[in-house]
Amino acid sequence: MGASIRPRARQDGVLLRELPDETLVYDLERHRAFCLNATAAAVFRRCDGRAAVPEIARRVARDLGASVDEEVVWLALKRLGRARLLREPVRRPGGSVSRRAAAFRIGGGVLLPLISSVLAPKAAEALTCAPVPGGAVCTQSQCGQLCDDCSGNEHCKRTPGNPVCKCQGGPIICPCPGSPLP
Amino acid sequence: MSTGRRAGSLVLDLCGVRVRISCDDAAILRQLRAALPARVLGARAARMQRAYSIENARGRWRLLVDGRLQARTRSREGLLGLLESDLTAYVAEQAPRRVFVHAGVVGWGGRAVVIPGRSQSGKSTLVAELVRAGARYYSDEFAVVDSRGLVYPFPTRLALRGGPGRQRLTAEDLGGRAGRRSLPVGLVLVTHYRPGARWRPRRLSAGHATLALLANTVPARSRPADALRTLARAVQGAESLHGVRGEAGGMIAVVSRAFSGRVAVEARASSGRGREG
Numbered sequence: 271m272g273a274s275i276r277p278r279a280r281q282d283g284v285l286l287r288e289l290p291d292e293t294l295v296y297d298l299e300r301h302r303a304f305c306l307n308a309t310a311a312a313v314f315r316r317c318d319g320r321a322a323v324p325e326i327a328r329r330v331a332r333d334l335g336a337s338v339d340e341e342v343v344w345l346a347l348k349r350l351g352r353a354r355l356l357r358e359p360v361r362r363p364g365g366s367v368s369r370r371a372a373a374f375r376i377g378g379g380v381l382l383p384l385i386s387s388v389l390a391p392k393a394a395e396a397l398t399c400a401p402v403p404g405g406a407v408c409t410q411s412q413c414g415q416l417c418d419d420c421s422g423n424e425h426c427k428r429t430p431g432n433p434v435c436k437c438q439g440g441p442i443i444c445p446c447p448g449s450p451l452p
Numbered sequence: 453m454s455t456g457r458r459a460g461s462l463v464l465d466l467c468g469v470r471v472r473i474s475c476d477d478a479a480i481l482r483q484l485r486a487a488l489p490a491r492v493l494g495a496r497a498a499r500m501q502r503a504y505s506i507e508n509a510r511g512r513w514r515l516l517v518d519g520r521l522q523a524r525t526r527s528r529e530g531l532l533g534l535l536e537s538d539l540t541a542y543v544a545e546q547a548p549r550r551v552f553v554h555a556g557v558v559g560w561g562g563r564a565v566v567i568p569g570r571s572q573s574g575k576s577t578l579v580a581e582l583v584r585a586g587a588r589y590y591s592d593e594f595a596v597v598d599s600r601g602l603v604y605p606f607p608t609r610l611a612l613r614g615g616p617g618r619q620r621l622t623a624e625d626l627g628g629r630a631g632r633r634s635l636p637v638g639l640v641l642v643t644h645y646r647p648g649a650r651w652r653p654r655r656l657s658a659g660h661a662t663l664a665l666l667a668n669t670v671p672a673r674s675r676p677a678d679a680l681r682t683l684a685r686a687v688q689g690a691e692s693l694h695g696v697r698g699e700a701g702g703m704i705a706v707v708s709r710a711f712s713g714r715v716a717v718e719a720r721a722s723s724g725r726g727r728e729g
Contacts, residue, residue: 285676285677285680287662287680287681287684289658289659289662289684290658291657291658291659292657292658292659293659294659294662294663294680294684296676296677296680298676301672301673301676303663303666303672303676303680305657305659305660305662305663306659307657307659386659386660386663387663388663388664388666388667389667390666390667390669390672390673390676391667391668391669391670391672391673392673393541393544393545393670393671393673393674
């Protein structure tokens, strides 16, 4: 099945870091980092655009030293496609394979292909917000402390019935690093 | 090395980033010098990357960064907090040859315990508890990692929430000591506090530990290759655990067991003192 489908792993716009049993991939376009377990990494490495799925399964089996069915490769390709780590996503003829189905087709000692990911933070997101007593309200959502020194500050707009003073407009006076500056 | 202090300015090197801080109040400059984990440079040091200026007019403090107004406040302490915050943020992104991860760090038995996490995850409280138990204080804000995977001290004052506001404490205030030398990573603790939670960790693979650190890395987007390489190296040989924790005191035994090679999937609370880093 799928003898004409020859998946190709992305090589442009990604960084790779090989670990003993895993592979880390960083997508430079979407700033998302992935951890591929040994099975997923083996399939990813064999997606060279020339090998069809049956050949990929044979090579991955050799790489992992265990039997690996085509269903396992299809599951890996589905997950790699969803992670956008293939040049183009591939579709299994006859419908996608389920995790349960693939589990029955895998040899001893070999794990199902797994891909985890995190979004790389922007610099400001990775920092501590440091609201300052006596200063302005931090406009970063995780702080939200109150401004207790609004009087005389031309940029604070105290709304009727709302004791919170929030600095708006003009030069933004926010003690949080990464907040927008004029 | 000359002090770099003359009337009105302080020239500092923080992890390879050079800044000048100008202020006519010598007491403020002394306070900043004590609070910042920096090397003081000569007054004529070249290649400043950022210039801070503190001004006071009619009781209003102003902070300027590279000549542009950054903040105004009536509070002197507030202004110093702003400067410290802006400076550490800048250094965290710009430092050459170092990757800054938002994390608490202590030294224990010659290795670093790294606790990655954002604000309000409870890492400062956990760091404080470990320091009280004998760990060396490295930072409650950043794990500063070099290309060999070693973690350096960045001992800004530890910020603890609670009561009417935040306390800013030194390691000595906690009865402990600050670490001085770089350490290899021995334990990565990916955790956050939940009242009443029971510590039931699962082990993280090296790949997942790297992702956990990357998710808190300041220059992750600006230097991804650097960050990936550095963090992957840092976690090699380290134990990495993930779980929700209860009170910080209960984690001392967890850390101690991790370094004795007896990590339990379900840790039992026990008494015991920690060891210095």
